[in-house]
Amino acid sequence: MTAGYHEYKLRLIAMAPVHIGSGETYTAKNYIYENENYYFPDMGKLYLKLRQYPGVVEAFEKFLVNPSRRSNRLVDFLHQYKIMDRDFGGYKIPETGYESAKRGRLNEIHAFVKDGYGNAYIPGSSLKGALRTILVNEHFGNDNIAWGGVDDIFNEIRVSDSEPIPVDKLRIVQKWDLNRKKFEPKGLPLFREAIRPQTKIDFTITTTTARAEKLIDQLPQMAKRFYERYEKQFLRDFPDKYVQPNHFLAPIYLGAGSGLWTKVDYEHVDLRGIQRRSYWKMKLKGKGVMKLTLYKRQSLKRIENGKQVKYMLINNDDHYYEMGKCGFKLQKKN
């Protein structure tokens, strides 16, 4: 009776920092940098706490609206008024030392998407979008795919939200662009909460029809083919040392900052249109820059023939990762 339904376990392994945005950003007024941690308090609780200190509320309101870039750090404000409490709810992220040259002075931190309990997670909608990009390029040939009514292939493929990811698995990473001419990475004032490399994240994919099942069965092969296309179109223009190996995993890029070529339909992409439309500062030149981020060198460990084998995630000594790079394994459950 439930024939036709098939379940798969998709295990995603972050091979580089991955960021899925919640649409919110933090400024220096929203976090406390102290003891090698970035502490993001619940601003509502913090405000309630401040009311216990005479005269501080007014100063705090002034601080919040003060546009000056010099005195805009929350931690300085708390020190100035000798406020030692730190029980404002919220959460802490340990620093890696690779965030920025200016320790603790980050602005514009983009928040990771979190569920109703404050845990991070990767929405099924994000993974499904990335899978769809692969299918569009390697199977359908365009994004003009029937939907609604009885012919709706992407309703027949259901991608669950991931299991909750504790916020202490998050780290803060900076955006670095690798220019095509000089191949010199350049740091940009944009920071993101990201899942740290090596994190394993499980999803369930359910297919409800035979044709959907057939597509998902081929997913790892198609992901590899799509990667080859990406390599040919884009990655090979850059020095090898910045390109991360896939090792034993099927490659996929997820979330923000992974770049245009991980998101589009190669046959129909309107590069001229994009170049024309983007505003001057962000102007896309040629095929675009390579998007990197800094994090300490890490490896994946796997038991092979009873021995532990280490696979280095990056090939450079400067700690550069490709933003959003992941690998996955797919296992059919029934």
Place this chain on the structure above:
Amino acid sequence: MMLSKIKISGTIELESGLHIGGSDAFAAIGAIDSPVIKDPLTNLPIIPGSSLKGKMRSLLAKAYNETIAQTPNDDDERITRLFGASDGGGENGDQPVPARLIFRDSFLNNAQELLDKGAEGYTEAKFENTIDRTTAIANPRQIERAIRGSEFNFELIYDLTDEQEIDEDMQTLLDGFKLLELDYLGGSGSRGYGKIKFINLHAETVFGDYDASAINEELGA
């Protein structure tokens, strides 16, 4: 024989965020553009009986119907006698078929527990994007969801009018529960929303004298 009414009750637990859409007539600019349906008195999210009934019926229709039904009236007889039809009943087949099942709206029953577990509210706002695959332009949207871990009380009344058919009816119902758990409730299920689980299902005869113990055995109560 006499009419009996059997109440099947339990709990619906959300394993992922659920979105059953409500009215967005008063959404503010830049705020949630797609809210969930809520109880107007308590402002807590609810699961309307109509959503449960409709989803269960369409899933059963896919499983039971031998040919694709043009209208719900053409569903397999095992479905129409439980869910009703607007014709095909009576001696001449021109009367409505009364439904044996009555679905109730489900209300949130662990609101306090959710807050104790650290929830910031009963619903969450989820930011999503459509990325155009030719221009890479992102078109964002905000959707509200009842949060994972919410529990709703579930109640169903079964009118026992024909004792010959109760076993088959119960089998249909059990298949319906199983299919709903394998599928999703509400909107956007293909991208992770609306995974539900029925827990603590049990039956009790609330009118008449039918012995519900056999049903309970099947429900695993």
